[in-house]
Amino acid sequence: MKDKLTICRRCGSDACYEHKVQGLSVWNCMGCGFTTNEVMTEGSQLMIETEEVMPELYKDIKYIDDKGCIWYPNILNVSSLGTVFVDGTNKDNWRWSAIKAKPTTPEEKEKLKGAEYKSDMSTKKDFDRKDYMEACDYIGIFNS
Numbered sequence: 001m002k003d004k005l006t007i008c009r010r011c012g013s014d015a016c017y018e019h020k021v022q023g024l025s026v027w028n029c030m031g032c033g034f035t036t037n038e039v040m041t042e043g044s045q046l047m048i049e050t051e052e053v054m055p056e057l058y059k060d061i062k063y064i065d066d067k068g069c070i071w072y073p074n075i076l077n078v079s080s081l082g083t084v085f086v087d088g089t090n091k092d093n094w095r096w097s098a099i100k101a102k103p104t105t106p107e108e109k110e111k112l113k114g115a116e117y118k119s120d121m122s123t124k125k126d127f128d129r130k131d132y133m134e135a136c137d138y139i140g141i142f143n144s
Contacts, residue, residue: 009065010034015133027069033084033096033132034063034071041068060091074132079117082139087126096127098135 006027008016013031020026026037039046047070051059054072063071076084082101088094100123104115112118127135136142 008032008034009067009069010036010063010071027071028074029071030133030136032071032130033074033086033135035074036065036069036071038069040070040072042070057086057088057090057094061086061094076136076139076141078139078141079115081141082123083119084132084135084139084141095129096132096135097124098127098138099124100139 003017003019005014006016006018007014008027008029008031011029011032011034013029015031016027016029018025018027021037024037024039026035028035037046040050041047042064050072058072061073065071073086074084075086078101080101082099084096084098086094087097099119099121101117102120102123104112104118108118109115125135125138127138
């Protein structure tokens with residue numbers, strides 16, 4: 001299968017990127033910011049292992065589609081650009097947040113084990129639940 005855009009089974013957006021990773025179909029929606037794959041289903045070993053290390057908020061806002069796949073919010077982290085993530089306290093109080101990255105100083109680079117970039121917390125910006133694409137744009141993901 002070639003990589004393609006398809007309709008998201010979570011939000012209905014036409015900006016859902018479907019691709020294969022090691023033979024497995026994966027969906028990443030730029031409309032809603034959620035992701036799933038064909039084996040991420042209720043009770044699966046992958047779901048159990050994923051939820052063991054996942055923040056409670058991410059578990060609270062997961063979505064199960066009509067094919068039984070579980071959609072979780074995506075965490076987008078591009079070291080040279082920044083991070084987009086879900087921020088909030090519960091399923092009724094959450095939003096997308098984005099933090100830009102900035103180059104490290106020589107002193108910071110030494111402390112951070114050679115890291116070229118670090119998060120610049122002063123750039124944190126919050127976005128509405130429906131504005132995942134805007135959060136990605138804020139860190140410059142569409143410029144690269």
